[in-house]
Amino acid sequence: MKSTTDRIKELIEATRERCMEHYRHIHRHPELSYQEEKTAAYVAQVLEKLPMDEIKKRVGGYGLTALLKGNRPGPVVALRADMDALNIQEETGVPFASENQGVMHACGHDSHTAMLLTAAEVLCSMKENLAGAVKFVFQPAEEMTPRGGAQGMIEDGALENPKVNAIIGIHVWPTLATGTMGIQSGAVSASSDHLKLTVTGKSCHGSMPNQGVDAIVAGSSVVMALQTIVSRNVSPHEAAVITLGTVNGGDRYNIVPSRVDYDGTVRCFSQEIHEKLPCWIERTATHAAQAMGAEVKIDYQKGYPSTMNHPEIVEICRNAAEKILPENGVLPPLPVPPGGEDFAFYTLKVPATFAWLGCRPEGVSPEDMPALHNDKFLPDPKSFPLGVSYLVQSAVDLLETPLEDIK
Ligand SMILES: [Zn+2]
Ligand SMILES: [Zn+2]
Structure with a gap:
């Protein structure tokens, strides 16, 4: 019999090109924080073609949530992506560069949204085998400190009905090589x-x-x-x-x-x-x-606040990542970057893991790789199938865990 991980790998392969289409489309049409109207419409249109049990729009502004129920009882696991761009003039020179003058996806939120849409498609294909439920959370305005989009999502009930037992998120990380991930307990943002x-x-x-x-x-x-x-x-x-x-x-x-x-x-x-x-x-x-x-x-x-990863959820996510990454892909604990991230607000409410997805292409040194918020920043697309696999495998594994007991 085929293992779940093999099945996930097959489905990721089958959706690889669609993930790139989502990514290029969103990259080409970036929108600033709290103005993600067209991005949200695109996300809604993709989700509406999938067998979701419920889709909610206009959650915390232009945010959306989608609920996928499995066939067996189990916990509720949320997967989160952010959708907003920055006021930066793009200088990457790629054919799918921003068509919106002075606005650019320079923090990789386009890739986060594309990967979560693809993970939603893959998990929908696995619906019969899923326990519990998966909630897909697409949030606006991550970049808008001090009032990020996560707060509005939480106030509008994104973590309730049904109550979310664990939440995970990823961020592309340019200093880490493609094929690696940083997943660790405790504080992961300042x-x-x-x-x-x-x-x-x-x-x-x-x-x-x-x-x-x-x-x-x-x-x-x-x-x-x-x-x-x-x-x-x-x-x-x-x-x-x-x-x-x-x-x-x-x-x-x-x-x-x-x-x-x-x-x-x-x-x-x-x-x-x-x-x-x-x-x-x-x-x-x-x-x-x-x-x-x-x-x-x-x-x-x-x-x-600082993003606090929960040790037990981290353990499950690290094991999930080991199943899908190349050997030694799960990195030992890394120094915590002093940047801010509004995923932190979810971690105050629900046990969580926020992971860094390596996106530095082979042959590029960490010094030569443009940083997040740089006008030349582009994540390596080879990292996307790994990000999708991580989200899917972690969700599947978390759904098999009695998360209700984790405090
Ligand atoms: Zn950013
Ligand atoms: Zn970011």
Whole structure:
């Protein structure tokens, strides 16, 4: 008898060209976050041709969900893709380059959507053998921090009716070679918050600073004090970054300035630290400014939390990946990139695995491979059948696991 993995491989082979068609179409017609109207219509039109049990449109904006029920009782597993592009002028020169001036799929979300559509087709062909149900989640606006599309999807019930027991997602990863994947427990993306500071003093003549309160001197003290948070408050086993990327203040060389503005970003990898950072920043900045007789106004905007992979779901997904990748394709734990990802919001609700799919073509060095968000970024299409196989095999294996017991 043919094994499930062999059957999956056959189906992936049969859908390979269709996956490329989806990819090229979506790449050619990129849309910005919260404007994915045509992409959503394309996704709907593909899903409507499949024997889905239910399709919901306009979930959290232009998002969609589709439900496929198996023949036997079992858990509910969600597979997620993001659909939005970026405001970048494409410079790849490929025949299917963006026709939308100044907008480009430079983060690979076109490939994520194409792979999930293909996985949906493959899983539909396996419907009779499936336990439980698969929910396909196509979300808008991943790039729109602090209000990414995942939050809207969750608020509109994407994880309910039926209740999702586990969710998985992938991201093409240009530093990793095609044929490899990074799948690991714990944090796999950083939380990313936006920090704005305004230090206020009192203006006076530069020759008589005693008559005012120097906002530049007070601000400098605030900046230096903030750097002690990472070294003195954050545990040596944890990591965090506080970066003030801009500073603006002062009008003239001989005037003590009354105001300085700072703009920056705050990153970390744990939920506990993420909750404490705003209080630490407030306390430190306020007192450092007050020590100089100045005041500080803090505008702290929480962005995406960090994506937390669940060890038991990771274990099942790693085993699934071993069945479908070339030998040694499943990589040992990798350093966690300090970027943000709104898949994080699902991981706060449901046990999850977010995996990196290697998409660097053979013969291209990691240094020569354009990064995500670069105007020349293109994932290796040879990685797509592997991504589809991973989604399908992981879904099938998760559906055979009593996920209701996993907390
Ligand atoms: Zn991106
Ligand atoms: Zn992305």
